[in-house]
Amino acid sequence: MTGRLWGLGVGPGDPELVTLKAYRILRDADVVAWFAATGRESNARRAVAVHLRPGQEELPLIYPVTTETLPAEVSYEGLLAKFYDEAAASIGALLDDGRDVAVLCEGDPLFYGSYMYLHNRLAAYYDHEVVPGVPSxxxxxxxxxxxxxxxxxxxxxxxxxxxxxxxxxxxxxxxxxxxxxxxxxxxxxxxxxxxxxxxxxxxxxxxxxxxxxxxxxxxxxxxxxxxxxxxxxxxxxxxxxx
Ligand SMILES: C[S@@+](CC[C@H](N)C(=O)[O-])C[C@H]1O[C@@H](n2cnc3c(N)ncnc32)[C@H](O)[C@@H]1O
Missing domain, CATH: 3.30.950.10 (Tetrapyrrole methylase, C-terminal domain)
Incomplete structure (x- = not known):
C-alpha cells in the first residue's frame, strides 16, 4: 500500500498557532518535508520545530533560485518547474514505499503556498489530504x-x-x-x-x-x-x- 501525502498548513510562525490536527499529523508522519532557500532556515519548519519528534526523518527541498537576477538565457520558471518535478519524484518514491509524507507550508497550503506545486503533480496518483492553516x-x-x-x-x-x-x-x-x-x-x-x-x-x-x-x-x-x-x-x- 502506498503512503499518504499531507499538505500541512502550519500557520504564520507562532508554534501555538499550529492546529491540533496539523500537530497530530506532524507527529505521526514518517517523513516531514519542507521548502527552504539555499543556506536559509525553513520558516515553516521553524514554526513546528518544537513539535517534531526527536530524530524524525526530514526531507529538505531547497529552491535552486529565489529572488536573484538570472542571466538572460536562464528561465526562472524553467528552473522552478524542474525543481518541483524532482521534489515530487522524491516524495513519490517515499509514498511508493508506503511512507506517509507531511509537506509543511507556512500559513495555509493552498493560499499562495508552494505545496500546491507538489499537489498538482502528485494528488492524482496518491491518497492525499490538505490541512488548512492560519493564513498570514x-x-x-x-x-x-x-x-x-x-x-x-x-x-x-x-x-x-x-x-x-x-x-x-x-x-x-x-x-x-x-x-x-x-x-x-x-x-x-x-x-x-x-x-x-x-x-x-x-x-x-x-x-x-x-x-x-x-x-x-x-x-x-x-x-x-x-x-x-x-x-x-x-x-x-x-x-x-x-
Ligand atoms: C508564498 S506566500 C505564502 C502565504 C502563506 N501560504 C499564507 O497562507 O499566508 C508568502 C507571502 O506571505 C506573507 N507572509 C507569510 N507569512 C508571514 C508572516 N508571518 N508575516 C507577514 N507576512 C507573511 C508575505 O507577504 C510573503 O511574501
Whole structure:
C-alpha cells in the first residue's frame, strides 16, 4: 500500500498557532518535508520545530533560485518547474514505499503556498489530504487588533508584484486590502497606497506572530525593501482606528 501525502498548513510562525490536527499529523508522519532557500532556515519548519519528534526523518527541498537576477538565457520558471518535478519524484518514491509524507507550508497550503506545486503533480496518483492553516494575512490583521471587514464589505488581496497602475486601479475601489509579497516592491506599494488616498489607515506588518514581529504605519516603513515575511494591511474605513 502506498503512503499518504499531507499538505500541512502550519500557520504564520507562532508554534501555538499550529492546529491540533496539523500537530497530530506532524507527529505521526514518517517523513516531514519542507521548502527552504539555499543556506536559509525553513520558516515553516521553524514554526513546528518544537513539535517534531526527536530524530524524525526530514526531507529538505531547497529552491535552486529565489529572488536573484538570472542571466538572460536562464528561465526562472524553467528552473522552478524542474525543481518541483524532482521534489515530487522524491516524495513519490517515499509514498511508493508506503511512507506517509507531511509537506509543511507556512500559513495555509493552498493560499499562495508552494505545496500546491507538489499537489498538482502528485494528488492524482496518491491518497492525499490538505490541512488548512492560519493564513498570514489574518495573522497580520489579528496583530493589528482592529476589525478588517464587516457586514457587506469586501476584502481585496493583492500581490505587491503587480505593476503600479494595476495596483492603484484595484486599491481605489477596495473596502479593505491586504498586500502580500512586498520585498523590493515596498516603495512602489507605498506610493500606490498613498496615491489611492489610503496611507492614513495602512499598516506594515513584518513577521506576524514570530518573535521578531514589527508593526508600524506604512507611512513610516521607508526601507528600500521589506523582508520576505511582510505584508500591508488596510482595514476598512469603518473599522475603529488602532
Ligand atoms: C508564498 S506566500 C505564502 C502565504 C502563506 N501560504 C499564507 O497562507 O499566508 C508568502 C507571502 O506571505 C506573507 N507572509 C507569510 N507569512 C508571514 C508572516 N508571518 N508575516 C507577514 N507576512 C507573511 C508575505 O507577504 C510573503 O511574501
Amino acid at each position: 494575512m489574518l495573522a497580520g490583521a489579528a496583530v493589528l487588533g482592529t476589525p478588517l471587514v464587516s457586514l457587506n464589505e469586501m476584502l481585496t488581496v493583492l500581490s505587491g508584484v503587480l505593476p503600479a497602475d494595476e495596483l492603484y486601479r484595484r486599491l481605489v475601489s477596495a473596502d479593505a486590502v491586504v498586500i502580500m509579497k512586498l520585498g523590493r516592491n515596498l516603495a512602489k506599494v507605498r506610493d500606490c497606497v498613498e496615491r489611492a488616498g489610503l496611507l492614513a489607515r495602512a499598516w506594515y506588518v513584518e513577521r506576524a506572530t514570530m518573535e521578531a514581529q514589527r508593526v508600524l504605519p506604512l507611512a513610516d516603513a521607508d526601507a528600500a525593501r521589506a523582508p520576505y515575511f511582510s505584508l500591508v494591511v488596510i482595514p476598512s474605513a469603518t473599522a475603529p482606528g488602532r
